[in-house]
Amino acid sequence: MMKVLLCGGGNAIHVLSSYISSRDDTHVTVLSLFPGEADKLRDAIPEEGIRCINDLGDDVYGKPDAVIGKAEDVPKDLDIVVFALPSFTHEMYLKALKPYVKAGVTIGAMPGEGGFDLCAIHNLGSEFCRHSNIFALETLPWACRILEYGKKVEVLGTKKEVEVIVSPKHGTTKDEVVTEVLHKLVGRLPELDPADNFLAVTLMNINSVWHPTISYGFYRNRDVTVPFDEPPLFYYGADEYTGEKLSKISDEVLEIKRVLLEKYPSLHLHSLHHVSEWMLRSYGDDIGDKTSIYTMLRTNKGYRGLTHPMREVQVEGQTKYLPNFRYRYFTEDLPMGLIVTRGIAELAGVKTPHMDDVILWCQEMLGKEYLVDGELKGKDLEYTRAPQRYGFDTLDSFMEVNHYLDDA
Ligand code: NAD
Structure with missing residues (x-):
């Protein structure tokens, strides 16, 4: 069972919640630090989950296992943490999560504008990050918008290819493993194309x-x-x-x-x-x-x-x-x-x-x-x-x- 933490509460989190929770092999928690948003989202999601209508012809339903408003409530032993948030909020989330994530976790942002790695290393520590997987997608994999809050979201367009950076690299295997995990989470498209490194990106x-x-x-x-x-x-x-x-x-x-x-x-x-x-x-x-x-x-x-x-x-x-x-x-x-x-x-x-x-x-x-x-x-x-x-x-x-x- 892959333990996934999704951070945020907007359009992209609706899509990710639906896609990832629809899988049998995941346990999904959504964390929103925006005041009141976690309660609002939890109350809005129906029993059958969030419906995601997409441009690939799939109609997906998925309900996250928990929607929480405090970092101290995140599950132990998270495998992957995904930020789908405006970048000015990344630091707030990294600071809040620091006591509750363990080195080895895969943690990253979509999109991860310039310097996401600098922000992660500054807040989590260089050694922590050396033993974890810090990733960023150059852009969100889809253009999306909420149709009905907590209930229905639409993917207007799925990108064909998106660059992903994983740091630090310890050979291509690790890169591939992370890319494979991410691929499971974002759906059958886009193709995730590994980039050189964070500095180049x-x-x-x-x-x-x-x-x-x-x-x-x-x-x-x-x-x-x-x-x-x-x-x-x-x-x-x-x-x-x-x-x-x-x-x-x-x-x-x-x-x-x-x-x-x-x-x-x-x-x-x-x-x-x-x-x-x-x-x-x-x-x-x-x-x-x-x-x-x-x-x-x-x-x-x-x-x-x-x-x-x-x-x-x-x-x-x-x-x-x-x-x-x-x-x-x-x-x-x-x-x-x-x-x-x-x-x-x-x-x-x-x-x-x-x-x-x-x-x-x-x-x-x-x-x-x-x-x-x-x-x-x-x-x-x-x-x-x-x-x-x-x-x-x-x-x-x-x-x-x-x-x-x-x-x-
Ligand atoms: P959104 O506007 O729907 O989500 C915003 C979320 O960010 C809120 O729900 C809240 O959880 C959080 N947030 C906003 N202001 C905050 C604050 N002051 N404090 C704490 N939390 C705050 O965004 P989205 O559409 O889900 O997109 C996520 C990111 O992806 C954004 O940076 C956006 O620019 C980018 N993006 C979105 C699309 C798209 O189609 N939706 C396409 C390309 C890029």
């Missing part, structure tokens, strides 16, 4: 480059207090300057890669590419004009119609739109994304003037302070996953404590 986090930079490029010469009649297009609205800025920031990330490989030649960073290469690999023939990043953004079928995150406002009885800087493009892709990369650059001694332009603008829009006088020392650094926030001030200690050289 953190530096290749495409959202951390795309979202802040495209937002900066679009709004940089605009008055952000003037409402729009319609939400403006996100990718199709990018200009040539933005395409070049994305390219230059990606060059800065590749300079970090160069410096790291010079210092640690056996490090695996094969999956870290320029964003233009990532774009061609990910979208291929969906792209109409492959001349430059600018043309690729504006002719990628997969990006058609997607708009900037906005909030509605009423102006003289009419609905208008203002930028929503509280959206995850800023609240997650900056502190758990670009700031993490910027912190690694600082440790590696790599100058990042283009990244800094974007960070300085975004932090002003967010009302936060991360980068000050060219260094990550702002008052809001403690809410990020930058290495500096965890006290790392040398590249060697950062690489060693976080096990990046273990499998090199």
Whole structure:
């Protein structure tokens, strides 16, 4: 019997609860630390369980064995802990669970934005994590939404392939074992594709480059207090300057890669590419004009119609739109994304003037302070996953404590 702990209580937890509880070989507990959510969810789930309707034609029913609101009530000897939560809550869960999980457990996040491993190691300890399996999925395996709270959830789209990182690696067997276990839990699709290591994935986090930079490029010469009649297009609205800025920031990330490989030649960073290469690999023939990043953004079928995150406002009885800087493009892709990369650059001694332009603008829009006088020392650094926030001030200690050289 595999003992599974699911952390959270939203859309993704509904899907996971249904899928995993429908199996005969699992014991499932849901933990929500959000005040009142555990009671509400427990009361809402009917005897037959949560119904999950999905795009693969399966209709699944599963009822978790328990829904709890306190970490001290988690079962002993958990085999696997899955966070399906916004990343700003990960630390709270790790701190709460620390006394109740044993080394050897498999613990991870879907999605696990940049630096999930840093957060886990900081909170659970480097030795604990060396003897456990820390994993992250690059994204949620499905687009999903609750149709009826506690009763019915819909998977709108299942991804075909999702990258999974497992750390530390002790050869491929362990990787495969964890991937196999995870595979059982997320359903027959997507395929889980093992990635190089957390460092490569953190530096290749495409959202951390795309979202802040495209937002900066679009709004940089605009008055952000003037409402729009319609939400403006996100990718199709990018200009040539933005395409070049994305390219230059990606060059800065590749300079970090160069410096790291010079210092640690056996490090695996094969999956870290320029964003233009990532774009061609990910979208291929969906792209109409492959001349430059600018043309690729504006002719990628997969990006058609997607708009900037906005909030509605009423102006003289009419609905208008203002930028929503509280959206995850800023609240997650900056502190758990670009700031993490910027912190690694600082440790590696790599100058990042283009990244800094974007960070300085975004932090002003967010009302936060991360980068000050060219260094990550702002008052809001403690809410990020930058290495500096965890006290790392040398590249060697950062690489060693976080096990990046273990499998090199
Ligand atoms: P959700 O919004 O449905 O779930 C939010 C859950 O997070 C809440 O139920 C609560 O348990 C917890 N939470 C939120 N704020 C909290 C707080 N202040 N304190 C404690 N707990 C808090 O999210 P979801 O749709 O289940 O997605 C989970 C993650 O996956 C999110 O980061 C989301 O951005 C990402 N994601 C979701 C989808 C999707 O289709 N649903 C797709 C891609 C990525």
